[in-house]
Amino acid sequence: MKVGFVQNHPEFGNVQANLDRIEEMLAGKAADLFVLPELFSTGYRFKSMDEAHHYAELVPDGITSNFLLSLAKKNNTHFIAGLVEVEGDRIYNSSVILGPKGFVGRYRKIHLFDTEKSCFDAGTDVPPVFDLDGIKVGVMICFDWRFPETARSLALKGAEIIAHPSNLVLPHCPQAMITRCLENRIFAITADRVGEEKRIPGEKLTFIGQSQVVDPDGNILVRASETEEEVHIVDIDLEKARDKNLNPKNEIFKDRRPDLYC
């Protein structure tokens, strides 16, 4: 199957322009699944929960979901992409999962990073694994990487691919995702953004790009630059993720010793 990511540079708050740019970047690009960054259509640094609320969308009835649904149908692809979600009086840093047949599901980030705690409510549902035409895809968002239990839980529930919309400002995640793939024998698609945001005086956020696809042997199949908008598509062989054997004697899930773990 073909999987890809978009590494974009959104203009804060200009949702329509950011969506138009995604459509432009994806013109003529074909894959079974595209992963887009966390909060790809709004930008990242909300000043408050009130500001996040202003940009928040119903899922799947908001502008971003509708745009992706339309593009998924037109291009016959799936999208996993980050947005600000509102439900009742709650605001979430979410990812939507959509395909040519419509809305598939959502994930609300459970590990909020730094000032996100002032802008979003933490998700209360278990990170999900979706069946996309027979392919098992788990979803986590950005800082979730830091907690090995997130990827582990998704892999134990059958995820063959982890889709990982991100807005990375610390340097460690691209290398750490190699560990996540090795320890779980999964593919991981991290879609990050580039550019800077200076929405708070004295606080400059620089996003590190380096979106990537990593395979279950820890090989980086493709890694984008630190600064440019890019789209990449790679062919992956899912059998690699379905085979948890390292060698004839080690099957890494059967080798686990949960009785001896905290």
Next chain:
Amino acid sequence: MKVGFVQNHPEFGNVQANLDRIEEMLAGKAADLFVLPELFSTGYRFKSMDEAHHYAELVPDGITSNFLLSLAKKNNTHFIAGLVEVEGDRIYNSSVILGPKGFVGRYRKIHLFDTEKSCFDAGTDVPPVFDLDGIKVGVMICFDWRFPETARSLALKGAEIIAHPSNLVLPHCPQAMITRCLENRIFAITADRVGEEKRIPGEKLTFIGQSQVVDPDGNILVRASETEEEVHIVDIDLEKARDKNLNPKNEIFKDRRPDLYC
């Protein structure tokens, strides 16, 4: 405090020569804790459980433990080091923990790699954390790194340092240990060996060296070469491992969501 490792090149089966070489390498070297490789005094590739049994030692009454006890007293230091242990009719790939006051404890490897399954029994006890004069040290051995639950369990039980005797033949562990340190905010001391073993026709094992000390921010404080015998000692500030805050809003253990993990 000062911590160090020995990266050695044992001659298979020549225990006394290998111990003598360790004493030579450590002459004039002072640290509070030294980590030595897995199976450092015998070499790695036993052909069978019978052969492992031939080299197996009682703990702490065998030649390797006695050597380390004597050196720990003489040099006023602690050792965490790998050896083949026998207890009754069981053979373990173990690490011993010893200090100037005597024997502290043992750990029997719970995740056996590849042909080790034909030579050793898997440990049945939870990986331990020891209090060495007020410093909390957890122990895991080589392939245990591949299972995030091992380091996680040690860190959740209070380990500030993970001592990690190893005999690495795959390339991934040195980088992956950075992830282990970041996700747990701990120090990790991986003591690996160098050289080759060709004990089975058609099977050559090349050990990758690169013993290292990594800090809770993922910095490599020192990393040895891939081929040479080396001793390194670094100063570490344990307060870094005791502080689980990434920033004023993220304390990585309090941020865990165990109710949502598999």
